[in-house]
Amino acid sequence: MAQNNFYYICIPMSRKGKLDIVLHDVLIEDIAAEGKSIAHARLEGDDPESPGRVLFVEFAVPGDIVDVRLIRKKNSFLEGRIIRINKPSEQRLNPFCQHFGVCGGCKWQSLPYDIQLRAKQRQVYDQLTRIGHLKVPEFQPIIGSEKTRFYRNKLEFSASCKRWLLPGEDPAQAASPGLGFHVGKFFDKVLDIEHCYLQPEPSNAIRLAVKDYALRNALSFYDIRENHGLFRNMFVRTTDDGQVMVIMCFGVDSPAIFPLLSYLRDKFPEISSLYYVVNTKGNDSISDQECILFSGSPAIYEKMENLRFRIGPKSFYQTNTGQALSLYRKAREFSGLDGSQVVYDLYTGTGTIAQFVSAGAKKVIGIEYVPEAIEDARTNARANGITNCEFFAGDMKDILTDSFIKEHGHPDVMIVDPPRAGMHPDVVQTILRAAPERIIYVSCNPASQARDIAMMADKYRITAVQPVDMFPHTMHVENICKLEYYAD
Ligand SMILES: C[S@@+](CC[C@H](N)C(=O)[O-])C[C@H]1O[C@@H](n2cnc3c(N)ncnc32)[C@H](O)[C@@H]1O
Known part of the structure; x- marks a missing residue:
């Protein structure tokens, strides 16, 4: 087995001003945070007795021995790309997707799933202990996803008049259109996707049919830089029982839209809800756009235990339906409800967690930013015969105030599920003043x-931690912490 005493060649800079340093026979040691793998390397001039600088590499598997070209060189760390695998790790798997390595999704395909899960669990542990400096109890083992392919219920595909060229492709092809995913940090480049393993059929069939129709009928694909072109992006949403919603988005209003929609409706009778959007603004988001129903029902419906949730074109719904159920069940278990508690579900989305725990609560208050989501939450609660949930729309820091809490009742339990950025510090302070017995x-x-839990550490201690894997083959991990009040 190679040790970490690498050979290196060091050529200061290429003509383009880029780094041109190649490290040979690097032994990949482990998976680091941010989904990259980690090794150590010494450069010319580094102390030969030192363990070397930390080196981050994408798409590597612990145990691989690889040649790496550096793309970043800092005193404290290096970053590089594999240019050759000299000896693959015994754990390395062949990626199942033809787009692996170019597409930004499913970067961990070469890693066996049990290693992915261990890395995610450790990521949670490291972040709670190193970032939060928090004391953590023994973790409950991460809940892995039963489905590791075709687990998503929603995908967005972007159209572009200039698709991303693969290595070795003729640059003359650069002007050809593509339909698929944006490539890494390049907002104007789209990788044309043949087959995606994230969403069950008919997702691939619909996307390919749309592209084929658009090419045959010479419809223009969107030019992201110039903000013109007809066919812009599309969303496909699917449910476990086979309902399909498609939302076709166009960059200009045109009579050519309707023959395409009719073609889709007739070719795919399984599309239960077909919408279109004319979006002429500078970004692809449809949250502020009018979604017009072309054919079928206005919504699709997902079931969870005895509840049914309406999903409109703009509704948020957890993208891995099976794992959402595991997540919600754990959140409910951690809430320890016996029918007597007032529960606040902060960042409630379409009120799914609120409704999921409502049978065990005296009353549930749900708060969420997006007014349409709150409308869905109310509609769903009514349709599910739930009468003890109330929903409020607005920015959390404006709605959740001391007087709101006085008016709606002291929370015994707060369930919070904020976006990636976490909670606003004012919200954390309001929660601390409200002092619920438990925070999930x-x-x-x-x-x-x-970071947020650290702000509450004087009053709350973590009594249970449950990581859940919602996104196999990616570095992303969902985590639930149960916090209990301990200050007197
Ligand atoms: C991770 S989602 C959780 C949704 C929901 N709990 C579920 O499981 O479906 C976070 C939610 O927070 C909402 N949100 C983001 N920023 C907010 C803010 N400042 N105030 C209120 N809600 C916000 C988003 O619209 C989104 O619905």
């Missing part, structure tokens, strides 16, 4: 979760 903190970003 659900997070898709353990780093911001650790």
Whole structure:
């Protein structure tokens, strides 16, 4: 087995001013934070007795021996790209997707799933202890996803008049259109996708049919830099029982939209809800756009236990349906409800967690930023026959005030599920003043979760931690912390 005493060649700078340093026979040691793998390397001039600088590499598996070209060189760390695998790790798997390495998704395909899960669990531990400096109890083992492919219920595909060229492709092809995913940091480049393993059929079939139709009928694909072109982006949403919603987005209003929509409706009878949007603004988001129903039902419906949730074109719904159920069950278990508690569900989205725990609560208050989501929450609660949930729309720091809490009742339990950035410090202070007995903190970003919990550490201690894997083959991890009040 190679040790970490590498050979290196060091050529100061290439003509383009880029680093041109190649490290040979680097032994990949472990998986680090941010989904990259970690090794150590010494450069010319480094102390030969030192363990070397930390080196981060993407797409590497612990045990691989690789040649790496540096792309960043700092005193404290290096970053590089694999240019050759000299000896693959015994754990290395062949990626199942033809787009692996170019597409920004599913970067951990070469890692066996049990290693992915261990790395995610450790990431949560590291972030709570290193960022938050928090004391943590023994973790409950991470809940792995039963489905590791085709687990998503929603995907967005972007159209571009200039697709991303693969290595070795003729630059003359650069002007050809593509339909798929944006490539890494390049907002104007789209990788044309043949087959994606993230969403069940008919997702791939619909995307390919749309592209084929657009090419045959010479519809223009969107030019992101110039903000013109007809076919812009599309969303496909699917449910476990086979309902399909498609939202087609166009950069200009045109009569050519309707033959395309009719073609889709007729070719795919399984599309239960077909919408279109004419979006002429500078970004692809449809949250502020009018979604016009072309055919089928206005919504699709997902079931969870005995509840049914309406999903409109703009509704947020957890993207891995099976794992959302595991997540919600754990959040409910950690809440320890016996029918007597007032529960606040902060960042409630369409009120799914609120409704999920409502049978065990005296009353549930749900608060959320997006007014349409709150409308969905109210509609869903009514349709589910739930009468003890109330929902409020607005920015959390404006709605959740001391007087709001006085008016709606002291919370015994607060469930919080904020976006990646975590909670606003004012919200944390209001929660501390409200002093619920328990806080169940659900997070898709353990780093911001650790920061927020650290702000509450004088009054709350973590009594249980449950990581959940919602996104196999990616570095992302969801985590639930149960916090209990201990200050007197
Ligand atoms: C991670 S989602 C959680 C959704 C919900 N708990 C669920 O499981 O479906 C976070 C939610 O917070 C909402 N949100 C983001 N910023 C907010 C803010 N400042 N005030 C209130 N809600 C906010 C988002 O619109 C989103 O619905």
